[in-house]
Amino acid sequence: MTGEWFTEPIAGQQCAQVWAPLDYQGVQGRSIAEVPTVRLAVSRLPASGARKGALLAISGGPGGEGLGLIESAYPPEVREQFDIVSYDPRGVGRSTPLIQCAGGLDTDSTTDDTEAIEAAERAEVAACVRDTGLHVLRHIGSDEATNDVDLLRAVLGEKQINLLAYSYGTQIAAMYALRFPHNYRAAVLDGVVDIAERPHEWIVGQNRGYQATFTRLAAFCADEYDAECPLGDDPAIAEATFQQLLRDADSAPVPADEGEAVRADDILVATYTGLLWRSMWEPYLRALQEVRQGDGTTIRRFADWQDSAGTNAITAITCTDIAEPTADRAARQQQAAARYDAATYDNYDPRPAEFPLEDCDLWPFPGKIIPGKALPLAPSRIESAARLLFVGTRHDPTTPVGNAERMAKYMTSPLLIREGDGHCAVFNDENSCVDAEVVRYLKDPNSVGDKVCA
Structure with a gap:
């Protein structure tokens, strides 16, 4: 369910609040008006030319605000053919309710007193429960966030969505590909989380x-x-x-x-x-x-x-x-x-x-x-589902390139490696070779294979 789209005076963006169930399992045939909800802040930049579909950007973190991803350096071909859609995930940014954990104990950062450190940790956890609410906390994670992506697909009126995920957002995209294998047309995962790792x-x-x-x-x-x-x-x-x-x-x-x-x-x-x-x-x-x-x-x-x-x-x-x-x-x-x-x-x-x-x-x-337990130790893509594109940087400190290598193998999908340092490169004015290969993939998900960009 969504409120009406309205135009922001920023580069023609259209914005809306999308209502989503707090607990998807608790809906059980009831209407959205009968269950606790979250509101997702969503922005859309309509395609400038012959439209091919919607490209949904998924932010990192976890907890990263996503609305700003609509202003990334998308190549002209992508802007022409795709509605660019971004959003703040549940609990974050302009979405509500917000995750709040204020009021924990302060402790001297130099202390090596295990008891004092744990007292501060317990106080922080208690503050999260108190300020956010235990029921909200139970449904603020990746499980529900994956279902939110499919809700956004439906709200946008797309039979199949295109995904561009960064860092932690690649966990959501990978889970989406497993859970809704026929509801995405293409999925680019940059700075990859290996969802099989403990x-x-x-x-x-x-x-x-x-x-x-x-x-x-x-x-x-x-x-x-x-x-x-x-x-x-x-x-x-x-x-x-x-x-x-x-x-x-x-x-x-x-x-x-x-x-x-x-x-x-x-x-x-x-x-x-x-x-x-x-x-x-x-x-x-x-x-x-x-x-x-x-x-x-x-x-x-x-x-x-x-x-x-x-x-x-x-x-x-x-x-x-x-x-x-x-x-x-x-x-x-x-x-x-x-x-x-x-x-x-x-x-x-x-x-x-x-x-x-x-x-x-x-x-x-x-x-x-x-x-x-909840996720497979060796996730796999069913043959009838679209191939994903995994993107890794050779010397990425926070999502090591081995993550992308393993996930590409699990999901029998192409691997694009950028030589160099840093975290995430797609459509960030980082590497023209990477961007060109991603554009080619978005045009035709079957057109690319493994590649290394200098």
Whole structure:
């Protein structure tokens, strides 16, 4: 069900609020007016030429706002042939109700007191339950978000939808292809999530990816950066140099013009952004050098941007998807240690004697899409369903290229690899070869095969 489409005074976009059931399983033949609902904020940019269908963009995160994807750098052929449609997923941005987890306990970011850390985690979980509502939390994850995509297809009047998914959004697209195999015409998945990986495995994979990218950043800083390298001139000791900078920031927080003084945790949050895209390497290194010189202003902005990018939604959606609550500390220690060891650049303090339980360990209910339980360990595409196009970047820190390689094999679909660094490239003015191949696929999903773009 949808409200009337209305035109925004922004490049001719048409917007609407789409009502969706909070709990699809709870509808059971009742009308939308009789069940709890969410409202999805949707924007549409009509095709400028002979229309071929609708292309729905699915944002990353989880918890990333999606309306802005309508303004990506779509090639003229795509703008001519497809309505471009974007939306804020349930719980996020201009969609309602919003995920809210305010009011948790604050704890000293430098503490190694396991009990204090866990008290803060429990308080955050309790705040999510209180502020969002337990019933909403149960239905805010990927299971319902996948059904939302099919609802949007129906609202748009499309027999088959075309999908363009980024990062976490590729999980939704892959689940959609499995659940509604004949309701999509084409699906491009960029920055691929391997939906067959268990949660512990993908966290270890991400940590290894960030470690590898930090090593590449250190080499770039020493050999190619055109200013003084804050990590030093020897990549072999860059990690130790960075760890000392983190220790210094905790012992003497670095003042910033706006907000609180910068500590190690703030630098690490900023580092996740700095490593994620190659275009951010130089701005990040400049900000890091300013920290060394006693000015935390720019690194504070980096950290605050990352903190504002849906942290509550990331926690809530992730735990709703994959939480396996337990009070069995021993069962978590080996996994926590493996995650800790997978990335060493940020291990500036002594190794913890005991790793605290985390948000998802303390979640009030089990996750709904745990691989091996709700999702197959080897997903496969039925022969009559359209092929998908999986896109990976060789040195992507957060969705390693192996994810795309495995998913392309599972789903017997073509694989497009971009050589280089960074996360997601399609229609972002990153690589003309990638964009051209995606355009070719959207025109004819059977026209492309495996390819590597330099």
